[in-house]
Amino acid sequence: MRHFLAMALFALLAxxxxxxxxxxxxxxxxxxxxxxxxxxxxxxxxxxxxxxFIP
Amino acid sequence: xxxxxxxxxxEVESAPGSAWLTGLAAWFFPGGGHLIVRQWGRAxxxxxxxxxxxFVGLAMGGxxxxxxxxQPGLAGLLQWATIIQVPPTIANLGTGVLYIVSWIMDSxxxxxxxxxxxxxxxxxxxxxxxxxxxxxLVMLDAFDIAAGRKS
Numbered sequence: 001m002r003h004f005l006a007m008a009l010f011a012l013l014a015x016x017x018x019x020x021x022x023x024x025x026x027x028x029x030x031x032x033x034x035x036x037x038x039x040x041x042x043x044x045x046x047x048x049x050x051x052x053f054i055p
Numbered sequence: 056x057x058x059x060x061x062x063x064x065x066e067v068e069s070a071p072g073s074a075w076l077t078g079l080a081a082w083f084f085p086g087g088g089h090l091i092v093r094q095w096g097r098a099x100x101x102x103x104x105x106x107x108x109x110f111v112g113l114a115m116g117g118x119x120x121x122x123x124x125x126q127p128g129l130a131g132l133l134q135w136a137t138i139i140q141v142p143p144t145i146a147n148l149g150t151g152v153l154y155i156v157s158w159i160m161d162s163x164x165x166x167x168x169x170x171x172x173x174x175x176x177x178x179x180x181x182x183x184x185x186x187x188x189x190x191x192l193v194m195l196d197a198f199d200i201a202a203g204r205k206s
Contacts, residue, residue: 002174002175003178006175009111010178010181010185013108013185016101016104017101017104017105020100021192021195021196024206
């Protein structure tokens with residue numbers, strides 16, 4: 001659980017900065033930030049499960 | 056084609072001195088550059104993210120890097136063990152005043168086996184590195200705003 005929270009916090013902080021520096025309108029920034037956050041989380045979970053099955 | 060590109064390159068205005076100062080301030084004090092250009096919301100969001108990332112990294116027991124040769128002189132600087140410390144040091148240096156204050160207080164630099172044994176040690180390292188790298192992005196954003204290249 002601690003690992004997941006660390007990953008979620010990392011994804012949140014990075015996506016806040018990525019979202020804020022990109023795009024032109026606030027709406028697009030929110031959407032891009034949310035997309036980056038989702039990508040971090042999904043890729044992190046997929047990689048975590050892949051590594052779980054690799055001995 | 057080449058001529059058109061040259062003309063376009065000539066049209067790019069050089070950044071004013073204030074933009075360089077804003078960039079410097081943004082590096083030194085995370086979020087400070089956006090405060091100077093009066094982007095309060097972005098300063099709070101981006102500066103806050105960098106500060107939080109740094110302190111969470113320290114709280115997790117992360118290690119800050121510096122370039123300390125094991126041997127004195129040029130031979131020490133050219134050792135692989137020293138050279139490999141340069142990239143993470145550059146990343147850590149991105150946090151500006153946070154890194155400098157930690158260095159002055161000798162906080163976070165210790166090579167302590169007990170600290171390294173903590174479950175969150177590697178996470179802490181990553182948070183500290185990312186804090187610096189994110190601040191480089193924040194710094195470039197503040198520079199672009201101050202130079203009028205971005206709104």
